[in-house]
Amino acid sequence: xQKLELLNLSKSFSGxxxxxxxxxxxxxxETHALMGENGAGKTTLIKVLAGILKPDQMMMxxxxxxxxVNSAIDSKNLGFNFxxxxxxxxxxLSVAENMFLSHPYPMRYCALINWNKIYKLSxxxxxxxxxxxxxxxxxCSSLSTGDQMLVKIASCLIKTEISPTLYVFDEPTAALTIxxxxxxxxxxxxxxxxxxxxxxxxxxxxxILEISDRVTVLRDGLKVLTExxxxxxxxxxxxSMVGKDLSDNFPKKTGKLNNKVIIDVSNGHxxxxxxxxxxxxxxxxxxxxxxxxxxxxxxxxxxxGIDNLVKGKLNFLNKIYKPNGPKDAWGKLISFVxxxxxxxxxxxxxxxxxxxTLPHYGKLSKFFFLTNKNKENNITxxxxxxxxxxxxxxxxxxxxxxxxxxxxxxxxRALASNPKLLLLDEPTRGVDVGAKLxxxxxxxxxxxxxxxxxxxxxxxxxxxxxxxxILVLKNHEQFNIVENLDVTTQDxxxxxxxxxxx
Amino acid sequence: xxxxxKYGTLIGFxxxxxxxxxxxxxxxxxxxxxxxxxxxxxxLAVVAFTMTIxxxxxxxxxxxxxxxxxxxxxxxVLFSMGYPIWIGIIAALLVGIIGGLFNGFLVSIxxxxxxxxxxxxxxxxxxxxxxxxxxxxxxxRDIPTEFSSFARSGLEITSLDIKIPFLSILALFILLIVWxxxxxxxxxxxxxxxxxxxxxxxxxxxxxxxxxxxxxxxTGLGAAIAGLMYSSRVASSxxxxxxxxxxxxxxxxxxxxxxxxxxxxxxxxxxLGVLILGVxxxxxxxxxxxxxxxxxxxxxxxxxAVAFSSITKRRN
Numbered sequence: 032x033q034k035l036e037l038l039n040l041s042k043s044f045s046g047x048x049x050x051x052x053x054x055x056x057x058x059x060x061e062t063h064a065l066m067g068e069n070g071a072g073k074t075t076l077i078k079v080l081a082g083i084l085k086p087d088q089m090m091m092x093x094x095x096x097x098x099x100v101n102s103a104i105d106s107k108n109l110g111f112n113f114x115x116x117x118x119x120x121x122x123x124l125s126v127a128e129n130m131f132l133s134h135p136y137p138m139r140y141c142a143l144i145n146w147n148k149i150y151k152l153s154x155x156x157x158x159x160x161x162x163x164x165x166x167x168x169x170x171c172s173s174l175s176t177g178d179q180m181l182v183k184i185a186s187c188l189i190k191t192e193i194s195p196t197l198y199v200f201d202e203p204t205a206a207l208t209i210x211x212x213x214x215x216x217x218x219x220x221x222x223x224x225x226x227x228x229x230x231x232x233x234x235x236x237x238x239i240l241e242i243s244d245r246v247t248v249l250r251d252g253l254k255v256l257t258e259x260x261x262x263x264x265x266x267x268x269x270x271s272m273v274g275k276d277l278s279d280n281f282p283k284k285t286g287k288l289n290n291k292v293i294i295d296v297s298n299g300h301x302x303x304x305x306x307x308x309x310x311x312x313x314x315x316x317x318x319x320x321x322x323x324x325x326x327x328x329x330x331x332x333x334x335x336g337i338d339n340l341v342k343g344k345l346n347f348l349n350k351i352y353k354p355n356g357p358k359d360a361w362g363k364l365i366s367f368v369x370x371x372x373x374x375x376x377x378x379x380x381x382x383x384x385x386x387x388t389l390p391h392y393g394k395l396s397k398f399f400f401l402t403n404k405n406k407e408n409n410i411t412x413x414x415x416x417x418x419x420x421x422x423x424x425x426x427x428x429x430x431x432x433x434x435x436x437x438x439x440x441x442x443x444r445a446l447a448s449n450p451k452l453l454l455l456d457e458p459t460r461g462v463d464v465g466a467k468l469x470x471x472x473x474x475x476x477x478x479x480x481x482x483x484x485x486x487x488x489x490x491x492x493x494x495x496x497x498x499x500x501i502l503v504l505k506n507h508e509q510f511n512i513v514e515n516l517d518v519t520t521q522d523x524x525x526x527x528x529x530x531x532x533x
Numbered sequence: 534x535x536x537x538x539k540y541g542t543l544i545g546f547x548x549x550x551x552x553x554x555x556x557x558x559x560x561x562x563x564x565x566x567x568x569x570x571x572x573x574x575x576x577l578a579v580v581a582f583t584m585t586i587x588x589x590x591x592x593x594x595x596x597x598x599x600x601x602x603x604x605x606x607x608x609x610v611l612f613s614m615g616y617p618i619w620i621g622i623i624a625a626l627l628v629g630i631i632g633g634l635f636n637g638f639l640v641s642i643x644x645x646x647x648x649x650x651x652x653x654x655x656x657x658x659x660x661x662x663x664x665x666x667x668x669x670x671x672x673x674r675d676i677p678t679e680f681s682s683f684a685r686s687g688l689e690i691t692s693l694d695i696k697i698p699f700l701s702i703l704a705l706f707i708l709l710i711v712w713x714x715x716x717x718x719x720x721x722x723x724x725x726x727x728x729x730x731x732x733x734x735x736x737x738x739x740x741x742x743x744x745x746x747x748x749x750x751x752t753g754l755g756a757a758i759a760g761l762m763y764s765s766r767v768a769s770s771x772x773x774x775x776x777x778x779x780x781x782x783x784x785x786x787x788x789x790x791x792x793x794x795x796x797x798x799x800x801x802x803x804x805l806g807v808l809i810l811g812v813x814x815x816x817x818x819x820x821x822x823x824x825x826x827x828x829x830x831x832x833x834x835x836x837x838a839v840a841f842s843s844i845t846k847r848r849n
Contacts, residue, residue: 357735357736358738358740361737369736374730374733376737378729379730380795380797389737390738402719
């Protein structure tokens with residue numbers, strides 16, 4: 032095989048265009064980096080290659096022969112291999128057994144497993160990539176994450192009838208140490224020598240420039256750039272990832288409130304985050320951002336009382352704040368909009384009314400234990416109006432609403448108690464543009480009324496458009512906190528990609 | 534199609550009644566037989582109603598049968614030692630609550646799957662019942678007549694010339710209480726929320742652990758009440774008296790779940806499940822169907838109803 036082409040690739044999800052008319056050409060023996068912000072379409076492209084998603088439109092050519100990928104099996108038969116962050120390693124099986132997970136075991140007398148052959152073939156596969164420090168009879172649980180990944184890569188070389196033609200790496204170094212990454216890069220260059228295509232997805236700019244031959248950048252489902260790495264710089268890649276600034280769409284801030292401190296976190300440490308320091312005044316929006324899984328969720332866990340402080344201090348409205356679980360947080364008028372709407376916020380079987388009032392059943396009750404249908408209906412009506420919910424009636428099941436409207440219910444719930452502090456974890460994820468704007472307006476209005484707001488988002492334009500100050504997280508630690516004056520997405524991205532000296 | 538989906542189980546129940554009415558024209562649809570059925574199913578009903586409370590949270594309790602045996606035994610042993618009736622009853626109910634709390638502790642605080650935890654306590658409670666009674670049935674003079682006469686008496690309605698047994702009235706009373714708890718209080722509301730999405734409920738400030746613990750205690754209490762009802766009815770207590778209750782109670786809740794819109798347990802539908810099982814048992818016995826075949830038929834009908842409901846709901 033010389034080259035693999037994807038032509039006119041388009042895919043949309045209920046009206047939202049994840050990929051539109053993308054053309055990509057991948058050459059044998061090259062490492063091709065695929066870059067883009069979250070939601071740019073990288074994952075969709077990979078899933079199409081893997082046969083998991085069916086594109087609306089695409090022509091795939093291998094050496095100018097048209098090929099079809101309708102299923103995961105097709106993809107496998109073409110020699111495509113996928114190395115994800117989550118490795119699907121069975122830790123209590125040996126290295127060799129893991130390498131044979133997706134291959135038939137060689138047998139002896141039709142009934143007995145030929146262990147010698149398994150060990151020999153596994154060893155050979157590892158040797159092909161110059162990996163000699165892994166013993167194939169060891170349990171995988173004794174291996175480091177990096178070595179497990181090498182095992183997974185080598186296992187692609189086992190099946191001899193179909194030689195691997197394409198390796199897709201999806202953020203492989205996210206969980207690796209520097210030494211492990213170096214080993215991985217060596218193996219990748221060995222794979223290149225075998226004339227395979229390497230499609231490499233990563234957010235780490237430095238390693239992209241170091242190991243890739245060419246770079247393709249996606250933005251909002253469109254291909255915006257394919258260029259040889261030697262002609263690119265970090266700045267140029269970031270600029271094409273971001274495109275033009277979108278902050279004009281955000282509702283403007285008006286006026287400033289007094290300086291009453293809502294929450295003061297000093298030197299906050301929990302079991303999973305370190306050195307968190309910030310203050311939020313009445314009416315302020317603090318934006319939190321960073322690469323995925325840099326400690327964003329853990330900050331919310333700290334404030335909701337799910338993770339306890341191991342060091343440092345929390346002050347809420349000038350009183351020591353030691354929450355013992357979400358019930359305390361809601362009771363102190365701290366409201367939370369979790370990230371995964373369906374998993375962490377909604378009870379899909381229940382009605383709009385019962386979902387809106389979920390944290391407030393106690394407050395809305397009669398004699399502290401009876402349900403009070405009038406009160407519940409009234410507050411649901413009020414809140415639904417406030418968040419401009421489009422729905423039939425209070426007893427409609429929540430799963431019948433669109434994603435944006437479901438999110439508005441979660442927002443209504445958070446507003447019900449007139450919160451002093453509102454925690455928003457990716458509040459506009461999977462929400463259409465119209466509902467997004469409504470949500471932004473709500474955030475502004477709340478801030479205007481004196482509520483403190485913490486907004487976590489991977490959408491940088493949203494962070495810049497909405498925040499008064501921006502806290503950048505890196506490796507579960509506070510990296511930087513800046514006033515949001517003329518901050519650009521480029522500034523933030525280079526903050527993410529800036530390596531601390533090793 | 535929609536009607537069958539929604540009311541399939543109810544239609545099934547009505548056709549069972551019509552079937553028996555035609556085949557047993559003189560005996561089935563009579564006031565006496567219906568009252569008889571209501572008394573026969575009263576123990577099962579109490580266990581099934583309180584089982585509904587944990588099943589609302591997607592949990593279940595396999596230990597209710599042995600709890601019913603244990604509570605009856607505890608009361609009977611205390612009677613035989615000469616304690617007054619009210620002490621025996623309170624002790625038995627306390628045993629139910631404590632056993633239920635222990636189940637709840639294992640499931641919600643320790644985090645063992647309900648299946649495993651209550652399978653363990655099923656054996657434990659049963660062992661305790663044998664231990665306390667010395668493996669013997671306690672009967673005769675050891676059981677005070679005031680205690681056993683409760684089950685034999687009832688509310689006389691002279692104008693209609695019928696007597697509604699106290700056991701049936703008690704079961705109805707417990708139905709009302711469970712219905713009130715589940716449908717009218719914020720406590721029940723929260724249990725349904727936990728059943729719908731435990732993580733979301735926790736993040737919205739619901740004390741999931743405490744609620745699960747308390748719900749298991751209520752189920753234990755229900756089992757203890759059923760145990761006492763049984764002892765009163767047969768004027769004796771033996772360490773295996775409740776053994777059939779658990780499976781039938783779970784089956785009744787499952788039958789009821791086929792009726793509700795989202796497949797969640799509702800206690801009024803559980804009542805329907807209990808009635809189906811009770812009517813089938815009564816009618817088939819009257820038709821002299823062999824008891825082994827009766828069991829096969831009842832199991833088959835339960836599976837049929839649940840399978841039918843999951844197929845139609847999946848298409849939906």
